[in-house]
Amino acid sequence: MKTPTVDDFANLILSGNITALSKAITLAESKKIEHQMMAQQLIHQLLSYTGESKRIAITGVPGAGKSTFIESFGMFLIEKGHKVAVLAVDPSSTLSKGSILGDKTRMEDLSRSSKAYIRPSATGGSLGGITARTSEALLLCEAAGFDIILVETVGVGQSEILVDSITDFFLFIQVSGTGDELQGIKRGIMEMADVIFLNKIDLYNEKIVTDTRMNLNRSLQFLPSKPSGWKRKILKGSAYTNKGISEVWDKILEYYEITRENGYLDQKRWEQKNMRIDDYLEELILLKLKNKSTIQSQINGLKRDLRENKISPFEIAKKLIDENFPNL
DSSP, X not given: OOOOOHHHHHHHHHTTOHHHHHHHHHHHHOSOHHHHHHHHHHHHHHGGGOSOSEEEEEEEOTTSOHHHHHHHHHHHHHHXXXXXXXXXXXXXXXXXXXXXXXXXXXXXXXXXXXXXXXEEEEOTTOGGGHHHHHHHHHHHHHHTTOOEEEEEOOSSSHHHHHHHTTOSEEXXXXXXXOSOTTOHHHHHHHHHOSEEEEEOGGGSOHHHHHHHHXXXXXXXXXXXXXXXXXXXXXXXXXXXXXXXXXXXXXXXXXXXXXXXXXXXXXXXXXXXXXXXXXXXXXXXHHHHHHHSTTHHHHHHHHHHHHHTTSSOHHHHHHHHHHHHOTTO
16 A cells, blocks of 8 residues: 555545544654655645644543533533534653543544544643644644644643643633632643633532632732733533533634634734744754764763753854854
8 A cells, every 4th residue: 555645645535524624634743754744745735724723722620521621511512513623732651651631532422423533642741842742733624624622731831821722712611610720830721721621510508609709809809900801700500410501602603703803813823833933943043953973972062061061052052053063
């Protein structure tokens, strides 16, 4: 069987072929330069078929019910005629490289739907690759006809900042009674949030839910205004019983209407494209540097000085750049 060409991949993806889509994303995630270049050629060919989806980030601390919410929300959207792709930024173990989230096993109904696509993207412990690789997967899913892209993160900090840089709308899942609504790690996420969904309200009495919502409202008053002109909203419900799901969708539609009208959505996506230039510049320079035949012996020689405290890591990096790219 002949190896598929870029044209083969493009035609299959545009026809909605899920196997081709998965293989294309795998190419984009590969560490082999020839695979990455093929993926980029494919994305270039498909660019005119991208950009029309709603890109939604979904996060929350472990136990907040993200997967239950995504499954409930995804099925709701499919019933409304949408095609939904779920890209899960999976913080795989730095030791075993194994996935932590295991999303397909937690979204059984959604994973069985022909109108849904779930793709866990393991990071191998490296946050740096999240933005670029998930961005590529997002574009490929758009070209395959998915008009709603949900990007899920584990909810622990830095990955949310990176995912916010490739999505339009940020949904933060919270639960009642945790007593840590102002916890530092979540304050940063709350600043990014466009809607906070207070989940699992069926598991708590009304007073706890009301108190949690009041505390969240108070904390929002101390956050800076969103540059989008959108005012953060707090909604409550239960993904398990589908309560509040339609209200979340209504707010998302309202957000897109406002940000399209005031020009913020176009501006944000333009800024995101510019950020990708920096990402790829750093990556390509590093690849070029590592692929030079003499570079490893240079590094090994300098590392001996590093061990003896004769040079700093910064000085090594600068020396390698200066010697190998004198015209930069």
